[in-house]
Each structure stands twice: as structure tokens, then as C-alpha cells.
Amino acid sequence: MxxxxxxxxxxxxxxxxxxxxxxxxxxPKYNPPADHTVSQGGYMHKSGLNQPLTNCVSCHGNDLRGGNTGVSCFECHGTKW
Ligand code: HEC
Ligand code: HEC
Missing domain, CATH: 1.20.5 (Single alpha-helices involved in coiled-coils or other helix-helix interfaces)
Structure with a gap:
């Protein structure tokens, strides 16, 4: 049983x-580059996601609001960082 x-x-x-x-x-909501290998809730994040102010600002913008990718971290996370 x-x-x-x-x-x-x-x-x-x-x-x-x-x-x-x-x-x-x-x-897929976006079309992330192949180096975005860490799935979080089905969305592909790049490795090093726990230190976004070091690892993600170069593309997602200094304020993480999108930069030249147009993908803001805060659209899914709220103002977290
Ligand atoms: C070399 C540039 C670059 C870096 C660095 C980068 N990203 Fe991205 N990211 C992109 C691009 C380009 C897209 C896709 C944009 C689109 O499809 O309109 C994207 C999309 C995403 C998405 C949406 C994926 C989905 O499945 O919807 C997430 C989440 C993401 N990135 C997280 C991160 C995180 C976290 C970091 C840092 C650890 C990071 N990115 C670093 C370029 C980058
Ligand atoms: C399209 C939606 C989306 C975008 C854009 C996005 N994430 Fe996420 N992320 C998620 C989901 C869903 C999870 C898993 C559920 C959760 O923990 O909130 C997650 C989880 C995470 C986690 C691990 C759990 C936590 O909350 O600490 C980190 C760190 C993270 N994301 C960082 C980022 C960073 C940095 C960016 C911008 C570069 C980003 N995310 C953009 C959807 C997204």
C-alpha cells in the first residue's frame, strides 16, 4: 500500500x-544566449546569478533594469538588488 x-x-x-x-x-519569453545555463523556474539565468551586481550588469545594465538586453531582473523579482 x-x-x-x-x-x-x-x-x-x-x-x-x-x-x-x-x-x-x-x-520562451526571451531568447537568452547559450551561456544562460541555470534554469530558475524555467527561465534561463547565467551562472553567477547570486552576484548580479558583478556578473550581470555588463549586459543587463548597471541598475539591472535591462541595459542593452531589454530584460530587467526586476520584472520578475521586484526591486531585490
Ligand atoms: C553577455 C551579455 C549577458 C550577460 C553577461 C548576462 N546576460 Fe542575461 N541575457 C542576455 C540576453 C541577450 C538575453 C535575451 C534578451 C532577449 O531575448 O530579448 C538575456 C536574458 C536573460 C534572462 C531571461 C531568460 C528567459 O528564459 O526568459 C535571464 C533570467 C537572464 N538573462 C539572467 C542573467 C543573469 C542572472 C546574469 C548574470 C549572472 C546574466 N543574465 C548575464 C545577455 C546577457
Ligand atoms: C522572466 C523572469 C525572470 C527574469 C527576467 C529574471 N529572473 Fe531570476 N528567477 C526567475 C524565477 C521564476 C526564479 C525562481 C523562483 C524564485 O526564486 O523567485 C528566479 C530565481 C533567481 C535567483 C535564485 C533565487 C533567488 O531569488 O535568490 C536569482 C539569484 C535570480 N533569479 C537572479 C536574477 C537576476 C540577477 C536577473 C537579471 C539579470 C534575473 N534573475 C532575471 C525569473 C526571472
Whole structure:
């Protein structure tokens, strides 16, 4: 009985992951460069995302509001940094 229940949970999780995966490949919000390899909630971030004021300002702007990429960190995060 116990094994049966956890199997169902695993199946649901796998199906959920697959659905989210498809959504992302079919309808990406932006078209990030290939070096954006860290998926966060389905959105591709570049590595070093925890130090954005060092690693992301060169493209996303000194204030992280988009710069020459047009993608502001704050459109998804609020004013965090
Ligand atoms: C060399 C330039 C460059 C650097 C450095 C850079 N980005 Fe980006 N980023 C881009 C471009 C270009 C896009 C896509 C813009 C578009 O599609 O309109 C983008 C898009 C994104 C997106 C949206 C992705 C999606 O799937 O919707 C996120 C999130 C992001 N970048 C996070 C980061 C983070 C975090 C860093 C720093 C660790 C970073 N970027 C550093 C150029 C850069
Ligand atoms: C298109 C939406 C989107 C954009 C633009 C975006 N992010 Fe994110 N980011 C997310 C989502 C969704 C998560 C995962 C859920 C969460 O933790 O908020 C996330 C998670 C993160 C995390 C890890 C969790 C946390 O909150 O500390 C960091 C760090 C981060 N993003 C940094 C950035 C930086 C820096 C930029 C701009 C260069 C950026 N993000 C742009 C959607 C986005």
C-alpha cells in the first residue's frame, strides 16, 4: 500500500516536470544566449546569478533594469538588488 502511494506521487511529479518542460521550449519569453545555463523556474539565468551586481550588469545594465538586453531582473523579482 505504502509503495503504491509513493509510486503515484512520483508519476505525478514526472508528468508535471514534462509539462513544464514542453511549455518552456514552445513558448520562451526571451531568447537568452547559450551561456544562460541555470534554469530558475524555467527561465534561463547565467551562472553567477547570486552576484548580479558583478556578473550581470555588463549586459543587463548597471541598475539591472535591462541595459542593452531589454530584460530587467526586476520584472520578475521586484526591486531585490
Ligand atoms: C553577455 C551579455 C549577458 C550577460 C553577461 C548576462 N546576460 Fe542575461 N541575457 C542576455 C540576453 C541577450 C538575453 C535575451 C534578451 C532577449 O531575448 O530579448 C538575456 C536574458 C536573460 C534572462 C531571461 C531568460 C528567459 O528564459 O526568459 C535571464 C533570467 C537572464 N538573462 C539572467 C542573467 C543573469 C542572472 C546574469 C548574470 C549572472 C546574466 N543574465 C548575464 C545577455 C546577457
Ligand atoms: C522572466 C523572469 C525572470 C527574469 C527576467 C529574471 N529572473 Fe531570476 N528567477 C526567475 C524565477 C521564476 C526564479 C525562481 C523562483 C524564485 O526564486 O523567485 C528566479 C530565481 C533567481 C535567483 C535564485 C533565487 C533567488 O531569488 O535568490 C536569482 C539569484 C535570480 N533569479 C537572479 C536574477 C537576476 C540577477 C536577473 C537579471 C539579470 C534575473 N534573475 C532575471 C525569473 C526571472
Amino acid at each position: 505504502k509503495t503504491h502511494k509513493s509510486l503515484i506521487v512520483i508519476v505525478i511529479l514526472v508528468i508535471g516536470t514534462l509539462l513544464v518542460g514542453c511549455e518552456n521550449t514552445n513558448d
